[in-house]
Amino acid sequence: MKRILLLAATLFAVLPIESQTSSPAKPIVFAVSTVKPAVSTGGNISFLFTPYGLSIRNITLESVIRNAYQLQDDQLLNTPAWARNVRYDIEAKVDDEDREALKRLTRQERAAMVQALLADRFHLKTHPDTRELSVFHLVVAKGGVKMTSTPPPPAGEEGKRRNQGILGSRGELNGTNCPTEVLVQVLSNVTHHLVVDKTGLTDHYDFKITFTDDNTPASAESTAPSIYTALQEQLGLKLESGKAQMPVMVVDQIDQPTAD
Incomplete structure (x- = not known):
């Protein structure tokens, strides 16, 4: 199974150097989104923030959740079988007026956008434990x-x-x-x-x-x-x-x- 080292880097900037830009005055949210079964489940995977929003290709929802909450495999519990096995293509875009602000978001703010998308499109509800x-x-x-x-x-x-x-x-x-x-x-x-x-x-x-x-x-x-x-x-x-x-x-x- 192909692992997703660079996906975490893209979403959270765990790897990149922190920028010195300031956060936007208001939270940025995705204005529109589409969710479809992956066109090809045997090809490459990608999880990228683009100038327009977020582009996900050929990734299970469990992987999306782990990336959004910065979790390793053992830290996410009680996901159903379909969330572990079905792969999706997801496109989410911000309003044109928010595109410049999107470039300046911190890793935490980008993660929060994906968490909100998961709650909106998949009705995700969770609780923490140890x-x-x-x-x-x-x-x-x-x-x-x-x-x-x-x-x-x-x-x-x-x-x-x-x-x-x-x-x-x-x-x-x-x-x-x-x-x-x-x-x-x-x-x-x-x-x-x-x-x-x-x-x-x-x-x-x-x-x-x-x-x-x-x-x-x-x-x-x-x-x-x-x-x-x-x-x-x-x-x-x-x-x-x-x-x-x-x-x-x-x-x-x-x-x-x-x-x-």
Whole structure:
């Protein structure tokens, strides 16, 4: 089954650097939307914000919900079989007057738009809960951290907002002024497993890590190590298996839509 690392990046900007633009005065909502069974269930998948709104291709509703609420597989409970198996093409557009404001939205604001769309078109209702789940604990490896602490801002620029986050492409992550709380979110997407920060690190870091991405076609040759080996060798960090109480979201209601 094909995983959706870059989809999360597109929707939430988990990977991209945060922009310095301000949020719109009023919430942006989708003015119109269409939901149809996927034209082709064997092709590529996509989940993209466009200049006009949102374009989803060949994705199950369960995947849409996980992206909208930033959840891993084990954190979404009680979805019906059709939501896990039926793939959809969804188009949603904002009013023309909101197109410029759409470009400036934060990851949380874009996520809220998709959550509202799910409530409107699929009548999604949920409640939060907690479960003990299998996780990876991110710890400092033997030998210590190999990341570079982000230098302080130049004199006179201490109060300015600075770029912060991780830019990602297939098999490579570049961190800028990055706290470990952002790194664990990205590692959850890369490993498809919940990751909990146990490093105790409070600094921000600049780093680059190169690894073999499991979405790379089998025919492609790569000498890069696995993400687990790369973390130890390149960043001085390690993922260890464990258990932890983690937040989950339970689906109370979700309705299968009629195509339009």
